[in-house]
Amino acid sequence: MPQLNGGGGDELGANDEMISFKDEGEQEDKISENVSAERDLDDVKSSLVNESENNSSSSDSEQTERRPQPRPDHESYEKAREYFAEALRRQQDGGFFKSPHYPGYPFLMIPDLSSPYLSNGALSPSARTYLHMKWPLLDVPGTATLKDSRSPTPGHLSNKVPVVQHAHMHPLTPLITYSNEHFSPGTPPSHLSPEILDPKTGIPRTPHPSELSPYYPLSPGAMGQIPHPLGWLVPQQGQHMYPITGGFRHPYPALAMNASMSSLVSSRFSPHIVHHPHGLHQTGIPHPAIVSPAIKQEPNGEHSPAAHAKSPGPNKKEDDRKPHIKKPLNAFMLYMKEMRAKVVAECTLKESAAINQILGRRWHSLSREEQAKYYELARKERQLHSQLYPGWSARDNYGKRKKRKRDNKTDSTAEDFSARNKKPCVQYLPQEKMIDSPGSSHGSMLDSPATPSAALASPAAPAPTHSEQAQPLSLTTKPDRHHHYPVLAKPPSSSSSSSSSSSGSQLTPPLLSRPLPFSSLHASLLSPPSPYHHSHHALYQSQPLSLVTKSAD
DNA sequence: CTCCCTTTGAAGTGA
DNA sequence: TCACTTCAAAGGGAG
Numbered sequence: 156m157p158q159l160n161g162g163g164g165d166e167l168g169a170n171d172e173m174i175s176f177k178d179e180g181e182q183e184d185k186i187s188e189n190v191s192a193e194r195d196l197d198d199v200k201s202s203l204v205n206e207s208e209n210n211s212s213s214s215d216s217e218q219t220e221r222r223p224q225p226r227p228d229h230e231s232y233e234k235a236r237e238y239f240a241e242a243l244r245r246q247q248d249g250g251f252f253k254s255p256h257y258p259g260y261p262f263l264m265i266p267d268l269s270s271p272y273l274s275n276g277a278l279s280p281s282a283r284t285y286l287h288m289k290w291p292l293l294d295v296p297g298t299a300t301l302k303d304s305r306s307p308t309p310g311h312l313s314n315k316v317p318v319v320q321h322a323h324m325h326p327l328t329p330l331i332t333y334s335n336e337h338f339s340p341g342t343p344p345s346h347l348s349p350e351i352l353d354p355k356t357g358i359p360r361t362p363h364p365s366e367l368s369p370y371y372p373l374s375p376g377a378m379g380q381i382p383h384p385l386g387w388l389v390p391q392q393g394q395h396m397y398p399i400t401g402g403f404r405h406p407y408p409a410l411a412m413n414a415s416m417s418s419l420v421s422s423r424f425s426p427h428i429v430h431h432p433h434g435l436h437q438t439g440i441p442h443p444a445i446v447s448p449a450i451k452q453e454p455n456g457e458h459s460p461a462a463h464a465k466s467p468g469p470n471k472k473e474d475d476r477k478p479h480i481k482k483p484l485n486a487f488m489l490y491m492k493e494m495r496a497k498v499v500a501e502c503t504l505k506e507s508a509a510i511n512q513i514l515g516r517r518w519h520s521l522s523r524e525e526q527a528k529y530y531e532l533a534r535k536e537r538q539l540h541s542q543l544y545p546g547w548s549a550r551d552n553y554g555k556r557k558k559r560k561r562d563n564k565t566d567s568t569a570e571d572f573s574a575r576n577k578k579p580c581v582q583y584l585p586q587e588k589m590i591d592s593p594g595s596s597h598g599s600m601l602d603s604p605a606t607p608s609a610a611l612a613s614p615a616a617p618a619p620t621h622s623e624q625a626q627p628l629s630l631t632t633k634p635d636r637h638h639h640y641p642v643l644a645k646p647p648s649s650s651s652s653s654s655s656s657s658s659g660s661q662l663t664p665p666l667l668s669r670p671l672p673f674s675s676l677h678a679s680l681l682s683p684p685s686p687y688h689h690s691h692h693a694l695y696q697s698q699p700l701s702l703v704t705k706s707a708d
Numbered sequence: 709c710t711c712c713c714t715t716t717g718a719a720g721t722g723a
Numbered sequence: 724t725c726a727c728t729t730c731a732a733a734g735g736g737a738g
Binding site: 491504509511 | 732736
Binding site: 482483484485486487488490491506507508509510511512513514515516518519530533537548549550553 | 712714715717718719720721
């Protein structure tokens with residue numbers, strides 16, 4: 156088990172500075188509309204990376220970053236914000252599993268950050284400030300009462316809030332191994348950035364509480380009563396509250412939380428909200444992955460009658476009783492979840508099919524370690540899922556969606572889709588294709604790391620093959636599964652295969668800004684913003700590819 | 709109102 | 724073992 160009390164007191168203290176400072180700069184945040192969200196995220200990432208690289212030497216820059224002087228100028232604020240992001244990341248990425256799918260689930264603990272509570276049990280100023288910042292409507296008590304084991308800790312109020320390590324571990328906790336080794340401190344997932352893009356404006360902003368909600372929407376059974384993404388964490392009888400971290404923000408402000416925030420605050424301790432036939436794990440903890448077919452909930456909140464009618468007729472009654480446990484998201488789904496809003500914000504396209512194409516290409520353009528993070532997340536998602544639902548099988552969900560005719564899919568869908576898509580962003584898609592690799596084979600070459608930690612242990616860019624440099628993209632061709640690595644149960648101890656194939660970076664040109672001019676499509680849309688991105692731009696620029704037109708070859 | 713589209717990956721099915 | 728299918732998210736579009 157990871158230690159629960161890693162020395163993080165200084166960080167919390169720094170957080171205090173940061174939080175109060177950020178609080179002050181929150182106003183500025185609203186007027187800094189010129190700051191591209193993409194660049195913003197990149198800046199945060201870069202700063203984190205730089206700090207990571209200088210981790211051992213504890214450079215001056217690190218010192219200054221660790222002790223930002225709150226000055227009322229924008230530059231300082233930006234600096235402080237970066238530090239804040241880092242501090243947040245360190246909390247959330249501290250070696251424990253922070254499931255984006257199950258944020259706040261009892262497994263999640265903060266290892267390396269001191270408790271948001273003071274020694275007297277009261278909420279620390281930083282935690283309170285942060286809670287206020289994130290949840291303006293929330294009345295955050297500063298008393299020790301919250302630390303009562305049967306009362307929700309402040310952590311459950313937000314999945315990004317510093318969380319207390321709880322003495323009472325969930326019984327399932329030991330079942331999952333958490334290790335820092337999987338994640339390099341210097342490679343913070345971009346989704347851990349404290350900011351979020353407004354999908355409409357593209358302006359970075361502080362995520363609304365609803366956007367901090369789990370990937371899995373709240374149990375629909377609880378949805379009507381619990382207007383809180385973490386409502387399922389409400390302690391059960393005889394159970395202790397579990398700390399929350401979660402690191403993923405919800406990319407979409409879809410969940411209707413605004414109006415119900417206050418009711419949440421007032422009702423979060425109410426016993427009634429814990430009695431839900433659906434969404435309750437066997438431990439008694441309602442889980443967002445459990446979605447009742449009766450109220451199959453959409454992230455945007457629309458559900459009920461329509462979704463109900465969606466249920467297949469024959470077993471309708473039975474399905475009503477049996478909650479629908481969704482599949483855990485795979486790595487790419489996690490990536491999409493995180494990046495979709497970003498892409499949507501940068502592009503006028505709204506159609507998910509087109510967005511997904513972009514995301515798919517960006518996914519392939521991600522470096523190995525970038526992808527490895529998502530593979531690792533996905534692996535833990537599955538692990539957690541299996542722990543939560545031991546008897547569940549993907550087979551259970553078979554047939555709950557109408558079967559598709561995939562026969563025609565490979566033949567015409569792409570062209571049909573391109574024919575339909577005449578929206579502005581599509582114009583750039585062909586260009587994008589020129590800089591990207593053929594997705595179908597690339598994925599396999601990237602070797603969805605069976606052992607993502609291996610890839611992380613030895614960060615390296617996937618070696619592009621000749622084929623992917625030369626072959627036109629087939630949007631519908633599945634990757635060569637022979638090259639896929641099965642997800643292993645046990646993570647590798649050290650770098651192995653990934654490092655051997657990591658020489659791909661030698662084949663790739665240095666990361667350059669996009670040479671091709673695009674007027675309206677953000678460059679980041681075409682390439683991942685990651686500093687680790689080993690783009691093959693130069694290799695692809697000559698490829699006359701079209702994203703929306705399936706290659707006839 | 710329902711399904712399709714589109715992406716990747718995991719997992720199930722059937723030969 | 725292999726190929727194929729289904730589902731996970733998302734939301735506009737089509738029927």
